Amino acid sequence: MAAAASQGGRSGGGGGGSGVGGGPSCGTSSSRTGLLDKWKIDDKPVKIDKWDGSAVKNSLDDSAKKVLLEKYKYVENFGLIDGRLTICTISCFFAIVALIWDYMHPFPESKPVLALCVISYFVMMGILTIYTSYKEKSIFLVAHRKDPTGMDPDDIWQLSSSLKRFDDKYTLKLTFISGRTKQQREAEFTKSIAKFFDHSGTLVMDAYEPEISRLHDSLATERKIK
Amino acid sequence: MVRAGVVGTHLPTSSLDIFGDLRKMNKRQLYYQVLNFAMIVSSALMIWKGLIVLTGSESPIVVVLSGSMEPAFHRGDLLFLTNFREDPIRAGEIVVFKVEGRDIPIVHRVIKVHEKDNGDIKFLTKGDNNEVDDRGLYKEGQNWLEKKDVVGRARGFLPYVGMVTIIMNDYPKFKYALLAVMGAYVLLKRES
Numbered sequence: 001m002a003a004a005a006s007q008g009g010r011s012g013g014g015g016g017g018s019g020v021g022g023g024p025s026c027g028t029s030s031s032r033t034g035l036l037d038k039w040k041i042d043d044k045p046v047k048i049d050k051w052d053g054s055a056v057k058n059s060l061d062d063s064a065k066k067v068l069l070e071k072y073k074y075v076e077n078f079g080l081i082d083g084r085l086t087i088c089t090i091s092c093f094f095a096i097v098a099l100i101w102d103y104m105h106p107f108p109e110s111k112p113v114l115a116l117c118v119i120s121y122f123v124m125m126g127i128l129t130i131y132t133s134y135k136e137k138s139i140f141l142v143a144h145r146k147d148p149t150g151m152d153p154d155d156i157w158q159l160s161s162s163l164k165r166f167d168d169k170y171t172l173k174l175t176f177i178s179g180r181t182k183q184q185r186e187a188e189f190t191k192s193i194a195k196f197f198d199h200s201g202t203l204v205m206d207a208y209e210p211e212i213s214r215l216h217d218s219l220a221t222e223r224k225i226k
Numbered sequence: 227m228v229r230a231g232v233v234g235t236h237l238p239t240s241s242l243d244i245f246g247d248l249r250k251m252n253k254r255q256l257y258y259q260v261l262n263f264a265m266i267v268s269s270a271l272m273i274w275k276g277l278i279v280l281t282g283s284e285s286p287i288v289v290v291l292s293g294s295m296e297p298a299f300h301r302g303d304l305l306f307l308t309n310f311r312e313d314p315i316r317a318g319e320i321v322v323f324k325v326e327g328r329d330i331p332i333v334h335r336v337i338k339v340h341e342k343d344n345g346d347i348k349f350l351t352k353g354d355n356n357e358v359d360d361r362g363l364y365k366e367g368q369n370w371l372e373k374k375d376v377v378g379r380a381r382g383f384l385p386y387v388g389m390v391t392i393i394m395n396d397y398p399k400f401k402y403a404l405l406a407v408m409g410a411y412v413l414l415k416r417e418s
Binding site: 078102108115125 | 254258265267271275279
């Protein structure tokens with residue numbers, strides 16, 4: 001199956017024999033036309049249930065990510081996501097310690113350790129809530145544009161979006177933080193999701209991609225003028 | 227533009243595709259799905275352990291299984307217990323205790339208490355709805371219960387809520403099926 005998939009003009013990096021994983025960084029523009037791995041459905045037109053709000057938002061977010069990473073060749077920065085994953089992992093670690101300790105030393109001898117683990121767990125939950133509300137907000141992509149000369153620090157592009165429950169207005173906000181001047185500029189658009197999906201729930205990239213590009217160019221050109 | 231012809235080479239996407247969300251994820255998102263599931267389990271576990279620490283009882287919430295305490299408690303009632311060392315056990319109080327050799331705790335009322343000066347006690351229990359006291363339930367040769375047998379003293383109750391637990395214990399397949407469905411839902415669905 002993997003051999004059959006590779007004949008379709010797909011570049012070697014997409015071979016993903018391990019199956020899942022790789023996400024947007026694996027696809028390149030040439031692979032849109034090729035046959036796909038049985039497992040990965042990255043480059044197929046995205047088809048979702050148009051009445052499912054979270055599926056709609058996820059697919060719009062993913063496609064916006066794809067445009068920025070593939071078309072403009074930016075590099076994704078996983079710092080924000082890794083922070084969230086670490087906090088969650090530490091919380092689960094406390095839970096596992098509590099479980100094992102209580103099993104080895106039955107209550108009531110385990111009382112102090114249990115109390116410590118329970119309190120730490122809920123403190124971590126609090127930290128997680130603060131982190132997702134204030135640091136992460138609704139940002140789903142942080143991408144770097146490496147300076148071609150290698151001299152200046154990277155420019156940072158951030159994407160965040162919102163789609164209210166049962167509403168059809170999708171807001172996408174692109175933030176540009178210049179590496180050199182540390183200035184921040186943003187651009188956003190709010191459009192009905194009906195403009196991007198056809199009646200069967202397929203995301204029409206031809207309608208969506210120009211919007212992203214327009215946002216991007218509006219921020220990029222301002223920079224050049226300065 | 228939709229490419230209609232390509233679908234045949236893949237798993238069919240028009241039928242129910244429960245792995246659809248997973249297939250579009252990268253390593254980090256997959257790890258987050260697993261973490262999400264782990265966090266839900268951990269939260270439940272931590273709340274339970276927290277209750278154990280707060281009440282001092284090894285099983286702070288129990289379900290009444292028999293009708294031996296009617297009309298006070300009926301089968302299926304949920305009981306909240308505490309087990310603070312300072313609280314004395316007096317005749318007339320309702321305690322949950324474990325008999326050595328049986329793992330199911332029993333909810334009955336204390337009817338006789340003998341107490342020494344240093345605080346050691348021996349007590350006898352009987353269910354309100356039973357004809358005789360519990361000596362028949364105790365271990366061979368045991369006539370009295372001690373503090374160490376006590377799981378907790380009943381502080382409050384919720385009627386009928388415990389029937390869910392009884393049903394799940396009577397039909398374990400139902401319990402496992404329910405847990406499997408809930409687990410699959412959390413693991414396979416992508417959170418926004």
